[in-house]
Amino acid sequence: PMRSVAVLGGGIGGLAAAYYLSRCTRVLVLEGSSRFGGWLWSCRRSDGAVFELGPRGVRPVGAVGRNTLNLVEELGLEPEILPVTYSHVASQNRFLFVRGQLWKMPGGLGGLLRTTPPFSRPLLPWLLREVFVARGKAEDESLHSFVSRRFSSELADIAVDSLCRGVFAGDCRKLSVRACFPDLHRAERSRGSVLLGMLFGSGSKRDVSPGPLAQRAQRERWAQWSLRRGVEALPEALVHHLEQSSTVELHTQAPARGLERTHSGWTIHTEGGELSADHVVSALPAKALGELLPSSCGPLVSLLQQLPYATVAVVNLEYLGSVLPVQGFGHLLPSSEDPGLLGVVYDSVFFPQHNSPDRESTRLTVMMGGAWFQEVFGDPDQVSPDLLLSRAESAVSRHLGIRQSPVWSNVALHRDCIPQYLLGHAQRVEQMRGFISDARLPLSLVGSSYDGVSVNDVIFSGRIAVEKLLEAQK
Structure with a gap:
């Protein structure tokens, strides 16, 4: 039986994993830096102003969005929440800066029917044409190629290029459609069309039933939300909750220096000595985990280092x-x-x-x-x-x-x-998990390196890893 789990990395993914684990086993969280929260980082000025140094708003949509709102509610943060609805001017108006000037992104049916610069023609014909475009043959494809092929190269050059820079700070000519926008990839695979997939659904990952707060978000049509003291209030509330738990130990300035397999789990080398755990949940960046693993994990290490x-x-x-x-x-x-x-x-x-x-x-x-x-x-x-x-x-x-x-x-x-989820990313992650499973390594991969970079994706990755781990214990 599993007596203890070590969580490496105290960002939002590691803290979420520790939260879901703390109900049923002893947990040790090792964070290398002096603070928890990772990239969720709010600068609070003495006059009450808040500036976000990392992510600034969280979207409530989909299973992963509902999951985060359920967590917010469980932590008692509902009074702190700041919602922005779809009718708000910030949700209605998004701009592109192209050819030296600002253009409002077309919205609503009217915007699709008219030619709205910076685009040279109306978007609706491109959308309707997409239904008749044949499925792609390749296992994976860049976002730019996918959108050029199914819609138009102008849409790819302007809108998709900008979007990928906004979301991934990355290059849509190199990013993988399957890994970055799995819903688009699934829609084409299952329905033969992105538009039909969006209209009729394309069978996505497991669902999460909405608690009262998530129901309120649906009812009030939230587009995004934050917290009164900034998004860092979420990891802070998790830390506060975990500190109250008798089964959890939290350590900052405690970077792992190496991992060694034992017959019952792992020995974790730290500056302060050695710790042992039956299972390790890594919420570290892929390359950081690669530096800790023993040489017997060579194939896994080389996959981790490719990211x-x-x-x-x-x-x-x-x-x-x-x-x-x-x-x-x-x-x-x-x-x-x-x-x-x-x-x-x-x-x-x-x-x-x-x-x-x-x-x-x-x-x-x-x-x-x-x-x-x-x-x-x-x-x-x-x-x-x-x-x-x-x-x-x-x-x-x-x-x-x-x-x-x-x-x-x-x-x-x-x-x-x-x-950066480049071409073939999803296949490489499958290979990583395949190696872990074949070698029977007591190791789970959590965080932004694998299954999505959004705050919601990262929290959900912690939850899924814990559910799979507890399932395997049964």
Whole structure:
């Protein structure tokens, strides 16, 4: 029987796994840095303003979205929640910066019927044509190729290119459709068409029944949500909950240095000595896990090391007064416009509750780099925060016509923060889990490196891993 599980990594994936495990076994969480929460990181200023250094809003949609809301409710965070509905201006208006100017993304049937720049023709005919496009032959395909083939190359060049930069900070010509947007891939496989799959469903992974909070989100038509003290309040609430549990031990500044197989599980080498566990849940980045595994796991290690990561610079800016020329969620740029600049988010439009109560201000976040970081800014270790700040300010001035200087700013450089699911990613993850199962390794893979990069995906990956592990114990 399993007496203890070690969770490596105290980001949201590791904390979620520990939460689901804590009901039935002893859990040891080892986090290498000085704080829990990983990329969920909120900067709280003394005047009450909140700036997100990582993800800023969580989508409530699908099984994974309902699962997160159920967790939020179980942790007692419902009074803290800040919802944004679909009717909100931030949900209605999303922009693209193309050919030196801002364009509103077409929405609703009217937007599909008319030609709306930057597109050269209406989108509806492309959508309708898609129903008759034959299924692709390849096992996997890049997003750019998939959308060019099924819709149009213009849609791929502008909209999909921008979207992939906004979501994955990555290049749609290299990212895998099967791994990044599994619903699109499944719809084509099962229904022969993305449109038909979206209309009639295409059989997705297991469902999650909505608790009262998730039901409220459906009823009120939330598009996204955050928490009053920022999204970092979620990992903080998990840590608080786990600290109350008699079965959980939490350690920061306790990086694992190596893993060794024993007859009953693992010996974990740390700076402070050796620990033993019957099972290891790794919520570390794939390459970090690869560095810990013994040489007997060679094939697994080489698969783990094949996963590349993107580095993103996040610059938070605050301007006095209400200075935006448009109201909306923000704008993205295709790589053809400015490869180093991924997009600008208009934070104060959708979460005005995070503004300082003392003054009227506009909060923006500029995202830079991603798959283009090295080529545009050079080595992340050498790049100066001042350079990133001035690039962000000049983008805001150029794109939005905001000429004044910000009254406050923060530059965060996130090294290797988003795994890049390149062609064949899903097959490689299957091979990893195949190796683990064939070698009977007491190891589970959790986190953004494998089954989705969103906050919801990562939390759900922790839950699924725990369910499979407990199932196997029976």
